[in-house]
Amino acid sequence: MVSFRHVWCVSKGIGAVATTGIVGYALFINVSEGKIVHASWTTNFEPSVKWDDNWDRRDPESLVKPLKNGSSDKEAKDRANELEKQKPTATRHLLLIRHGQYNLEGKEDSERFLTKLGRKQAEYCGQRLKEADLPYTKLISSTMTRAVETAEIIHKCLPHLTWEREPNLCEGAPIPPEPPVGHWRPEKSQFFQDGPRIETAFRKLFHRAEVEQTKDSYEVVVCHANVIRYFICRALQFPPEAWLRISLDHASITWVTIRPSGRVSIRRVGDSGFIPAKEVTVV
Template identity: 70%
Template sequence: MKDENNNDVNDEDVKKQTPTATRHIILIRHGQYNLNGETDEEKYLTDLGRKQADLTGGRLKELDFPYTRLVSSTMTRAIETCDLIHKFLPDLTVERNDLLREGAPIPPEPPVGHWRPEVYQFHRDGQRIEAAFRQFIHRATPEQKTDSYEIIVCHANVIRYFVCRALQFPPDGWLRLSLAHASLTWITVRPSGRVSLRCYGDSGFMEPNKVTYS
């Protein structure tokens, strides 16, 4: 076998450099929060939001996957949601990541509703959210020998953008997707790099009167 420079390549070396594990990324939107808050600290979970996070934690425990990671945005509502989920999965170490903070990833097409951030927000947030996508949504490295199940607690805009990018859909369509609080979105990345969406915005484990959107 030859490489791109026409040099001989050993078949065993190729096998060592080929991924064999599948990555499962479970994206959780934070629970319902105080919409009247002006600062991040004031946008804490409501009582219902805390209940939603508990239900999500219970659902993840019930699924009983061999979880390998639990990471959240550094915003208050995501941290609180993550910490409530962590109570159901105490063996995991909690990580925080600033790249996962809520923002305006890309100008939506068509523009929807009253949400019209200033153009500078897309320049400020877009690169960061794209960097988050590249950091978290990718196939396994060759060194990873077993399948992984990672939980990421973040925000609706981030998740919707991730889904569009991962499925190679036009990313400017992200705002057309709706997402319930504390819902589960499950992306699978095969060793080949092929991506599939196992579920999007699953909230079927909650009673109907506990499902909310904003």
């Protein structure tokens, strides 16, 4: 059985012995086997996938012509000034809302309207957004009935927002999931049809702020579970085929932040804590 007796701190300036459980620059001594097991950051660790700084094709370095060999000091200075002009200063926040529970018996989109519970869930979500009192800048929704109805209820809580409808945000099959699941097997043609459309929506919504944007923005986007799950994987540069491993409750909030540097972070995923437990649904 493997046991660890002591943690020896080896960082520069630290020469103490700490008890097991202390986090620091350390190496662990495997008592039973007499081996030294190094903490991950003390090895020649290389990330399996490196972050692509130019994922949105808006990295200033890619927007300004590179210097030629033998460029003058003036040319170098001019390029540096141009780079500064291309650097965003504002942060973009996207609050992705899944629609409320809807009528699963409907065959056509018009018949897949919100249930009574779904409307209550949308109201809870609208009130939560209102109480957060963030400086929201825009409301965007899919054009499908359940998303439009959810957005309409949220809009009543945030009536000052302009409301745009984006057909590319409609539900669909973004990419074949890995691992595949037995209970959901759409035709392969559906992935070829839906995938490019949903990717188009991602590229339209997900990018660092424009240079002209001076204040942080907060956009409320009402759409669908498959779309949001795919967006999460794409935004974090995770394998996009992992999207089906994520579950989102109805009327839940997923908060994505895009920094001026292009770094992306997720502040919430499928947050539904504002909905009473007995009224939370996922299917």
